[in-house]
Each structure stands twice: as C-alpha cells, then as structure tokens.
Amino acid sequence: xFEKCDLSKKIDDKTFEKEIKPLQVEIGVLTRxxxxxxxxxxxxxxGWNASGITMVISELIQHIDPRGFSLHSVGSPNxxxxxxxxxxxxxxxxxxKGRIAIFARSWYSRSLAEQVxxxxxxxxxxxxxxxxxxxxxxxxxxxxxxxxxxxHISKEEQKRRLDEREGNLLTSWMITKGDWDFHHHYDSxxxxxxxxxxxxxxxxxxxxxxxxxxSNYTCLKVxxxxxxxxxxxxxxxxxxxxxxxxxxxxxxxxKPPKTTVKRQSAPQVEYSRPEYEKHLVRCQEKVRxxxxxxxxxxxxxxxxxxxxxxxxxxxxxxRLVRLxxxxxxxxxxxxxxxxxxLDHHYLWRFYQRFPKAGHITIFDRSWYGRLxxxxxxxxxxxxxWRRAYREINEMEQAYVGSGGGLxxxxxxxxxxxxxxxFQDRQNDPLKEWKITDEDWxxxxxxxxxxxxxEEMLSRTSTAEAPWTIVESDDKYYARLKTLQTVxxxxxxxxx
Amino acid sequence: xFEKCDLSKKIDDKTFEKEIKPLQVEIGVLTRxxxxxxxxxxxxxxGWNASGITMVISELIQHIDPRGFSLHSVGSPNxxxxxxxxxxxxxxxxxxKGRIAIFARSWYSRSLAEQVxxxxxxxxxxxxxxxxxxxxxxxxxxxxxxxxxxxHISKEEQKRRLDEREGNLLTSWMITKGDWDFHHHYDSxxxxxxxxxxxxxxxxxxxxxxxxxxSNYTCLKVxxxxxxxxxxxxxxxxxxxxxxxxxxxxxxxxKPPKTTVKRQSAPQVEYSRPEYEKHLVRCQEKVRxxxxxxxxxxxxxxxxxxxxxxxxxxxxxxRLVRLxxxxxxxxxxxxxxxxxxLDHHYLWRFYQRFPKAGHITIFDRSWYGRLxxxxxxxxxxxxxWRRAYREINEMEQAYVGSGGGLxxxxxxxxxxxxxxxFQDRQNDPLKEWKITDEDWxxxxxxxxxxxxxEEMLSRTSTAEAPWTIVESDDKYYARLKTLQTVxxxxxxxxx
Numbered sequence: 001x002f003e004k005c006d007l008s009k010k011i012d013d014k015t016f017e018k019e020i021k022p023l024q025v026e027i028g029v030l031t032r033x034x035x036x037x038x039x040x041x042x043x044x045x046x047g048w049n050a051s052g053i054t055m056v057i058s059e060l061i062q063h064i065d066p067r068g069f070s071l072h073s074v075g076s077p078n079x080x081x082x083x084x085x086x087x088x089x090x091x092x093x094x095x096x097k098g099r100i101a102i103f104a105r106s107w108y109s110r111s112l113a114e115q116v117x118x119x120x121x122x123x124x125x126x127x128x129x130x131x132x133x134x135x136x137x138x139x140x141x142x143x144x145x146x147x148x149x150x151x152h153i154s155k156e157e158q159k160r161r162l163d164e165r166e167g168n169l170l171t172s173w174m175i176t177k178g179d180w181d182f183h184h185h186y187d188s189x190x191x192x193x194x195x196x197x198x199x200x201x202x203x204x205x206x207x208x209x210x211x212x213x214x215s216n217y218t219c220l221k222v223x224x225x226x227x228x229x230x231x232x233x234x235x236x237x238x239x240x241x242x243x244x245x246x247x248x249x250x251x252x253x254x255k256p257p258k259t260t261v262k263r264q265s266a267p268q269v270e271y272s273r274p275e276y277e278k279h280l281v282r283c284q285e286k287v288r289x290x291x292x293x294x295x296x297x298x299x300x301x302x303x304x305x306x307x308x309x310x311x312x313x314x315x316x317x318x319r320l321v322r323l324x325x326x327x328x329x330x331x332x333x334x335x336x337x338x339x340x341x342l343d344h345h346y347l348w349r350f351y352q353r354f355p356k357a358g359h360i361t362i363f364d365r366s367w368y369g370r371l372x373x374x375x376x377x378x379x380x381x382x383x384x385w386r387r388a389y390r391e392i393n394e395m396e397q398a399y400v401g402s403g404g405g406l407x408x409x410x411x412x413x414x415x416x417x418x419x420x421x422f423q424d425r426q427n428d429p430l431k432e433w434k435i436t437d438e439d440w441x442x443x444x445x446x447x448x449x450x451x452x453x454e455e456m457l458s459r460t461s462t463a464e465a466p467w468t469i470v471e472s473d474d475k476y477y478a479r480l481k482t483l484q485t486v487x488x489x490x491x492x493x494x495x
Numbered sequence: 496x497f498e499k500c501d502l503s504k505k506i507d508d509k510t511f512e513k514e515i516k517p518l519q520v521e522i523g524v525l526t527r528x529x530x531x532x533x534x535x536x537x538x539x540x541x542g543w544n545a546s547g548i549t550m551v552i553s554e555l556i557q558h559i560d561p562r563g564f565s566l567h568s569v570g571s572p573n574x575x576x577x578x579x580x581x582x583x584x585x586x587x588x589x590x591x592k593g594r595i596a597i598f599a600r601s602w603y604s605r606s607l608a609e610q611v612x613x614x615x616x617x618x619x620x621x622x623x624x625x626x627x628x629x630x631x632x633x634x635x636x637x638x639x640x641x642x643x644x645x646x647h648i649s650k651e652e653q654k655r656r657l658d659e660r661e662g663n664l665l666t667s668w669m670i671t672k673g674d675w676d677f678h679h680h681y682d683s684x685x686x687x688x689x690x691x692x693x694x695x696x697x698x699x700x701x702x703x704x705x706x707x708x709x710s711n712y713t714c715l716k717v718x719x720x721x722x723x724x725x726x727x728x729x730x731x732x733x734x735x736x737x738x739x740x741x742x743x744x745x746x747x748x749x750k751p752p753k754t755t756v757k758r759q760s761a762p763q764v765e766y767s768r769p770e771y772e773k774h775l776v777r778c779q780e781k782v783r784x785x786x787x788x789x790x791x792x793x794x795x796x797x798x799x800x801x802x803x804x805x806x807x808x809x810x811x812x813x814r815l816v817r818l819x820x821x822x823x824x825x826x827x828x829x830x831x832x833x834x835x836x837l838d839h840h841y842l843w844r845f846y847q848r849f850p851k852a853g854h855i856t857i858f859d860r861s862w863y864g865r866l867x868x869x870x871x872x873x874x875x876x877x878x879x880w881r882r883a884y885r886e887i888n889e890m891e892q893a894y895v896g897s898g899g900g901l902x903x904x905x906x907x908x909x910x911x912x913x914x915x916x917f918q919d920r921q922n923d924p925l926k927e928w929k930i931t932d933e934d935w936x937x938x939x940x941x942x943x944x945x946x947x948x949e950e951m952l953s954r955t956s957t958a959e960a961p962w963t964i965v966e967s968d969d970k971y972y973a974r975l976k977t978l979q980t981v982x983x984x985x986x987x988x989x990x
Contacts, residue, residue, distance in 0.1 A: 025925075032928060057821050066812065066826040067859070073822035079573040104822055170787050292665050317561065326552050327568035327599055331561040339833055364561070430520070433527060 001209065002194055007154050009211045016216040023223040024063040030230040031064050031100060037237050038097040040144040043226065044106045047151025048186075049179050050161040051212045053104050056151065059219050060226075061102070069100035074109060083356035084300070085402040086110060086128075087135055091351040094139060096343035107132055108196055112189075125192065127401060129199035134394040140204035141387055142345045145233050147226055148205060150197055151212035155186040261457040261467055265414040267477035276476040280319065283483035288323040290490035291360060295328050298357040299493055300404045303486065304366045307411025308449075309439045310421040311472045312479075313364055316411065319479045320486065321362070329360040334369060346370055346380075346388075347395060354399070367392055371456040376448050389459045396465040405493045406465050409482055410457060411472040415446055496704065497689055502649050504706045511711040518718040519558040525725040526559050526595060532732050533592040535639040538721065539601045542646025543681075544674050545656040546707045548599050551646065554714050555721075556597070564595035569604060578851035579795070580897040581605060581623075582630055586846040589634060591838035602627055603691055607684070620687065622896060624694035629889040635699035636882055637840045640728050642721055643700060645692055646707035650681040756952040756962055760909040762972035771971040775814065778978035783818040785985035786855060790823050793852040794988055795899045798981065799861045802906025803944075804934045805916040806967045807974075808859055811906065814974045815981065816857070824855040829864060841865055841875070841883075842890060849894070862887055866951040871943050884954045891960040900988045901960045904977055905952060906967045910941055 011019075034041060043060075045053050057071065072093050081089040087107060095101035111128040136146055153161075162179060165171045182189070201207045208225045212218045271279065294301055303320075305313045317331060332353045341349040347367060355361040370392070375385040400406055413421075422443070425435040442449065461467045468485050472478040506514075529536060538555075540548050556564065567588050576584040582602060590596035606623040631641055648656075657674060660666045677684070696702045703720045707713045766774065789796055798815070800808045812826055827848045836844045842862060850856040865887070870880040895901055908916075917938070920930040937944065956962045963980050967973040 029925070054820060054822060058818075061821055062813070062817070066809070066816075067828035071821050071825070078575050080575060170784060173791060289665060296668060314561070318557065322557070323553075325549060326556055326566050327549060330566070333562035335562075338835055340835060430524075 001198060002152060002190065005152055005209060005211050007152070007157070007211050007213050009217045010214040011216040011220060013216065016220065019220055020223065023220075023227055026227055027060075027063050027223065027230075028065070030227060030234060031068060033234055034145075034230060035068055035098045037234070038143075039233065039237070040095040040097055040139075040142075041100040041230070042095060042139065042144055042146045043100065043102045044108070044146070044148040045102070045104055045151065045222075046106060046108050046149065047210075047212060048153055048158055049182055050158055050165065051151035051153045052215060052218055053151060055215055056149070056218060056222050057102060057104055060222065064100065068098075069102055070095065071102045071104065072106075074103060074105040076113075077110070080356065083298075083358075084354060085399055085404065086114065087131065087398065088351055088354055091135070091345075091348060094345060094348060095144070096340070097143070098343075107135070108200075112192065112196065121192075125195055125199075129196065131398045131401070132200055133202060134391075134398070136200070136202065136205040138347070138391050138394070139345060141391075145229060146205035147229050148200075148207045149222055149225070150193070150207060150209045151218065152209050153212050155183070157213055158183055158186065261410075261461050261469065263410070263412050263453070263457070263469055264471050265412045265417065265473045267471040267474045267481075269477060270474060271476045271480065273476075276480065279480050280483070283480060283487060284319070284323040286487045287320065287483060287490070288325070290487060290494070291324050291328055293494050294360070294405070294490065295325075295358040297494065300355040300357050301360045301490070301493070302355060302399070302404065302406045303360065303362045304368070304406070304408040305362065305364050305411065306366060306368050306372070306409065307470070307472065308413050308418055309442055310418050310425070310435075311411035311413045312475050313411055315475065316409075316470075316472075316479050316482055317362055317364060320482055324360070328358070329362065330355070331362045331364060334363060334365040346384075347391065355404075367395070368456060368460075371460070372449065372452050373442075375452050376445060389456075392460055393462055393465075396460075397462065400464040405489065407486060407489050408465060408467045409470050409485070410453070410467050411470045411478065413472045415443075417473045418443065496693065497647060497685065500647055500704060500706050502647070502652070502706050502708050504712045505709040506711040506715060508711065511715065514715055515718065518715075518722055521722055522555075522558050522718065522725075523560070525722060525729060526563060528729055529640075529725060530563055530593045532729070533638075534728065534732070535590040535592055535634075535637075536595040536725070537590060537634065537639055537641045538595065538597045539603070539641070539643040540597070540599055540646065540717075541601060541603050541644065542705075542707060543648050543653055544677055545653055545660065546646035546648045547710060547713055548646060550710055551644070551713060551717050552597060552599055555717065559595065563593075564597055565590065566597045566599065567601075569598060569600040571608075572605070575851065578793075578853075579849060580894055580899065581609065582626060582893065583846055583849055586630070586840075586843060589840060589843060590639070591835070592638070593838075602630070603695075607687065607691065616687075620690055620694075624691065626889075626893045626896070627695055628697060629886075629893070631695070631697065631700040633842070633886050633889070634840060636886075640724060641700035642724050643695075643702045644717055644720070645688070645702060645704045646713065647704050648707050650678070652708055653678055653681065756905075756956050756964065758905070758907050758948070758952070758964055759966050760907045760912065760968045762966040762969045762976075764972060765969060766971045766975065768971075771975065774975050775978070778975060778982060779814070779818040781982045782815065782978060782985070783820070785982060785989070786819050786823055788989050789855070789900075789985065790820075790853040792989065795850040795852050796855045796985070796988070797850060797894070797899065797901045798855065798857045799863070799901070799903040800857065800859050800906065801861060801863050801867070801904065802965070802967065803908050803913055804937055805913050805920070805930075806906035806908045807970050808906055810970065811904075811965075811967075811974050811977055812857055812859060815977055819855070823853070824857065825850070826857045826859060829858060829860040841879075842886065850899075862890070863951060863955075866955075867944065867947050868937075870947050871940060884951075887955055888957055888960075891955075892957065895959040900984065902981060902984050903960060903962045904965050904980070905948070905962050906965045906973065908967045910938075912968045913938065 031041070045056055047053050061069065061071065070093075077089060090103075090107050093101060111125075111132065140146055162175055162183060166175050197207050197209065208221070210218055210221050305317060307313055321329060321331065330353070334350075337346075337349060350363075350367045353361060353363075367388075370380060370385055370388040374380045375382075396406060422435055422439065425431045457467050457469075468482075470478045470481050470485075526536070540551055542548050552566065556566065565588075572584060585598075585602050588596060588598075606620075606627065635641055657670055657678060661670050692702050692704065703716070705713055705716050800812060802808055816824060816826065825848070829845075832841075832844060845858075845862045848856060848858075862883075865875060865880055865883045869875045870877075891901060917930055917934065920926045952962050952964075963977075965973050965976050965980075
C-alpha cells in the first residue's frame, strides 16, 4: 500500500490558509458536541522519525479546548511500564467518556521496537496484531472513535530532515545514534510497518497513510480526515438518538465454545484439625519459596478469587499469603466502581492494578463482576455483559501470552452451608460487620446468580486460563486446595 | 537517644503467644472503628537493613482487614519518581479517609539515601527535616494518625543477619554490595539517623525506637504502640463526637506576614494590532527556546493561572503554548474534585499532576481554589482554608527548594469589563457554551471574592513564589505580559 503513495503532493501557503480556517473552527464545534454526547476519541499519530508527528499535533491542538484532551507522548517505557505487559501502559491511558486522547506514537511503535528483535519476529508481529486488534475493537465497542495516522516520507526526505536538525544548535542534541540506525534500516522496516498497518486496518479503527513531505498538505489531510470521521459519528448519534458506539456492540458478541465446568461444594477428602495444620504450614512454606523464585525470575502472577458470599474468600486469602513476603504481593478488593472508573472502559480499573514483573496480585473479586453482579442486578446492559465473555478471554490471553501467570478460583458452597454461615456471623459480635442486608438480598436471587455463574464458568474457562473449582463447604479442604493449586501452577510457570 | 536502648531485650515464645493474642483481636476492632470514623492511618516502619522490617509488617497485616490497607514498599525511585521532587511519590500514596497506608521504609530512608551524599549534607538534612515536618503536620491537621517506628539493632547483630541470609540459597541473591557498604558505614550513619529521628519526633507524629534484636519483643512493642495510639485517638473522637484530626487544625494556623500586592486591571501600555502580532510571535519563539533549554537541563516548571471569570485565562494559555513542543507541556484544568479526590488531603490531586523533570505544567486554576471558591462557597471549613495559607506556602517552598520553577499569574479584570465579556459570550453562538449560570452567580458575589483574593495574594506572595498581577482589561497587553514574564523567569532559572 505504501508504494502507491505520491510523496510529491504539495499545497501552497495561500490555498492552505484558506482551506484550513473553516476546518479549525469546525473541529472545535465537533469535539464539543461529541463531548456532550460523552463519546471518547482516540487519535493516534504514527510515522517515520522526523516525519512531522510533533508538528501535526502542535497544529491540531491549537483548536481543541485544552480542557478536553490529553496528549500522550510515547517513548521508551519507564521501569514501571517495562515491568508490565505491553498494552498496560496504554490501557491505563485511554480517555474517559467525552475526552480526547492524542497519542504521539503509540502501541504500534512500541510493538515494533520491542517485539521485532527476536528470531521469531513474524509470529511476534502476528501476536501483536491480534492483541492490538482486540484492544481497539474493545474500545470501539465501548463507544470510542479511533482515528489512526501514519506519516509517510521517503528515505531521502528523512535523511534531509535529520541532517537539518543536526545542523541546528537548538535541536542537534535531540538526534541520537538510534535515529540514524533506524534510518539506515528504513528499507527493512518498511515491509514490517506495512504488515502492521494492513493487519490492523479495521472498520472500527481504520488507518490513514499521509504523504508527509509537505507540511501544509499533511496538516490539511489530517484535519479533514478527523473532521470526516467525527462528523459521521455525530450524525449517526444524532439520527439514532443514542451514542453510536453501543450499536457496534453486536459485532463483538461471538459466543466462544462452551466448556463444562462442574461445580461442586462438597470436598472428596476430609482433614482432621492436626492434619490440616501440618499440611497448611508445609504448603505455606512452599508458596513462599515459589514467590521468591517468581520474583527472581520476574514473572508476574494474578490470582483471582470469585465465589458465593460467605464462601470463605477472605479467610482463604489470609492463609494463602500467610508466609508470603508482603512487599511482593497485593490484595486488591474490588468494590463498586467510583465515578472516574465508570467514566472509563470497565476493564480500565483492573488493568491499573495488574502486577508488575515478579509481583503477585490477588483479586478479591475481579472483572468477573461484569458477568455476575452487574449482569444480575442490571448494572450494565445485556449487550455489554454478553460482549464481556470475549473481552475477558482476550484480555486474559494477551496477559498470559506475554508471560504472566493467572489462576482463577471459584469458591463453591452449598445454599445450606451459606445459610449456616450467615447465621453464625449474625450471632457473633466480632463477625457481625461481615454480614449486610445486601448479602441477604443476593441470597434471595440465588437462582439468577447460579445461571450467571454457570455461564461464566463455561464460557471463560479457556486453555490459557481455566477455572479451578474450590469445594468450600469444608474450609480446611478449601484452603489446602487453593494452596496446592498455587504450588502446582507456580512450579509449571517456573519450569 | 539510641545509646540508651537496651538491645538485649527478649521475650520467650510462651509469654509472646499469650500476650500477642488479645492485641491481634484488638487491632482488628480498632482499625474497623476508625474506618467507620473515616480516619486515615499512616504507619511508617524504618530501621537498619536486616532489622526485620518485613517480618514486623508481615505479622502486623495478618490481623488487619486486607480491604483496609495498602502496603508501600519503598525502594529506589523509578524513572518517573526520580524526575520529581522527593515527597511527590509519597504524597501521591497517602491513604484516603478511613484507610491505612503502611510504609516499609519511607521518605526517611529516601532522604537519607538521596540527600546525604553531597558536601553540604548538613543543610540538606535540615531542609529534609523541615520539609518532612510540614508534610507530616499537614497530614495530621487533616485528621491522619501517624505512627513511626525505627527498628534498631547493633552493628554486630546486623553482620550476623547478613551472613545468615547470604548462607541461605533462597535469600542469598537479595544481599547486595550496597547492603554491605551500608553495614561498613554503620557508625557514620548512626548520628545522621539520630538527627533525623530527633528532628522529626513531633507530638503529631512521634517516633518509637524499637530494640529489634528479638523478634518477639519487636512485634509486641510494635503492636502495643499502635494499639495505644489508635485507642487514644478513638477515645478522643468518641468523647468529642467528631473526628479528632480537625481539632488539631488550630495548631497549623499561623499567619504569615502580609505583603501588599497591588491589583490593577488597566494596563500601562496599549498595543496596536500589528505591534501586538509582531511582539507575540517573537515572544512565542523565545518561550519555545526556553522550553527546549529547560528540557535539556531537566528543570521542571509550573505555571499557575488564577483570575476572575472571563479574565481571559483560556486564550492567554493558548498564546503561551502556541509554539511550545506539545510533548513537553501539559495544561491541567482544575474543576470540582471527584469523590476519590475528596477522600484525600486536598493537595493530593495537585501533587499527582506536578511536572516531571524538564516538563512544564500549566494549571488552569489550581490549589488556590481552596482560598477562593471553596472559602467563599463554604465547600471547606474556615479552619481548613485558614490553615491552607501556610500549607500552600510550605508546599511551594518545598517544590522550589528542590529546584523546580514556579510562576503564579493573577489575571485581573474590572467588574465592568467582565460584564461586557459575559454579554459578548452570551450573544455569540460559538462562544455561548463558555458562559453558565454559575458565572453569573459568582459575579453576584464579587465583593466576597474580592476579599478572598486580596487575602490570598497578600498571604501567599513569598520570596520563593511571588504572584504576578496581569492587567487583563486589554487582552493584547495581558498576553504579552505573561509571555514576557515566562521568558524573564525562565532565563533566571537557566542562569
């Protein structure tokens, strides 16, 4: 596709001035209107070094209300970012509803720089493309407008510009050896960039390749492309009477194959108290060793706890971490989202808490809330929770694919056992705070929850991230089983 | 004070088991009660290497609800943190109301490590102590309980423990050359640590030095100290019927000397349009050069814009950044705080947005909201805004003292000019969105705001961070004046 570009395109200053003016006014009007409709907008500007990314963005933001956008300048990742999966730093930067995020370079440059060094670069590119496509589709499904530019210049033009910058005292220090290395490999990067652009040129997130030799032409093309996309989206919203993105939701709902996951609350084995205590300490010591080794090998691990109210999640987690080094793990309790979280894609708040390399994050409830409480209580629309099966599977696969460990526990108790525990809590002044009216309300909806649980387990048990059912009518058994599962899984990871 | 410690203190296992049990129950009860009163708790655990910081924290958190605390393990700063003032990374980690933040090492270790290397280390320590004292006092004034421990062991004991860890396969890789270096300099660090501990041992944030040779003794002393502090605080709250911290506010209200800052809305000079345009571009080019040089020298710069509604802040900022490189600056618009922000100290949300080294952050409204809108509209209590004069001065001084640049603009317009601009906006369909009922309501309170403005300008114009009044009845003049101020100040910074 790049060879078809006519890199000699030019626009003279007078024509430019005349044509850009109305576009500058219109972009202000359109972005304000979309802000009122709470539509998030993502603008990605990619391109060769010295192709004018900064210039384009500089021009663009003059006419957008500075209160409405954030600019993310993407360079090498910092320590914190390097310790996490590639997309983490971008997912945490997606715009809230009604805001604009402009990316000066993006996940594309980073994928190119970080994943195309190995021997097996072709499959790395394939994996990157798949991961990026699901990332962008998820954002589009959530209502975001995604506009992507690649600024294209020839190798000769690039050399001319690098030389020019090196000749200027104010800018010469910014040109590094890396820039020249990249320049010398222009021809080998070209096909890889084409592969990326073609593989990620989707209807929900199309690319515009801009012939960037002349800055007037470049600016005009960028402006008019953005305006066309924004206007189209706005028209659709205003004619349908609701935000456009939600409609796209349908595309995202593809039913993954069902697996049968057998729920069971009664354990096969029973432990006496002394047996339990002996096993417990031994397992805890092994878990501690595994934590050290994961830390040393810089492998991150996520452990998800889901289960019925009073299934014993809290006590179970306490035993799991008993001998772990507290500086290397985090227990994240997931409660109702706050307003800022509601203003973002629902996975945003979880990405923020993902573990860095070598660390363990234990989620006490998790993103599965979308498929359980949010579904049953109607906190999200049916198309939203239906879409979530696929979104969650993709997120987990991307994370596991990048080398992270993931264990998912479902703590199953019988309805009778739950009742007994509720009553116990109510009668114990030290435990009373643990039980609320909400627990009783949830219990009244047992059947609806059961349906949601069944569907969740069967649709999100994948080869990369299977569920482990923990039979929790007996707390001793349940605790030993989770510990043993972590030990077995940890050893596999460390192999 | 350290020489008085009896490092041979010991407690046998049986006594320990008997004494620790009731404390473990009580800590759970107390932390839940304080959570209900929305009191934030900060626990700092400092000490020599291998003094058992991790062990103490491990024991402690077993009996605190994991949903209630965050553990912050403080090591070397990452790139992001290194690029900001020392306290930045800690202020962004303070607990929300009702939550507990446990720091495994803290601002003390970091001050020691980072600021005690230079020749002038004594004055560095003095500066650190002052900065830390105001930081902790501000948190205590806001209602936080601050509990600080220093785990003390002898040089011989430290050597024994380092040797032991090096002999263990699982832990040997964790002992670095740095640990041994630190060990060899034990005797030279001791007096500096004493200086720190004595200089920051305040009633609102007292130190407890723990003789940490025996782990039973250490745990018991830490537990009982925490319980004593929490119980005392809780008793005070329950007897007074309101959260304890607010009462302390009085201590913080010390009136700084008044400076007279003359407000004036009419400029001395008038510019014709062509004159303006000529100056404008020249100034913008100079500002761009200054931005490059600040970036190169890694100096961060904050520019604060405050002023009457319709004083022209937005347009002024637009002209200021016109030729700046957008990848190096951020415009932060401050609106009403959200719930998460309200749950923290009011300066918390501003710290989060402070520029990193070499970057420029422009605040379109700022922390001065506390002294303006929050005061006039009664969004905070009188003791809160009275305390804020000092808190803000301290924050600005700490930031400037650490090498950052700070410019504060007050955009002054006359009441008549404001009226004219309001009417203009209302009559222009492209500008109509800029004017709201709230603007008219604020205007009705002009006199109250004027009093607040006068007091703010006079009490927060310090030598380190003076206000610049921008006479804004004439927009051309105002824009050129801010640009020229940034140029002059920038040159000073770069000297």
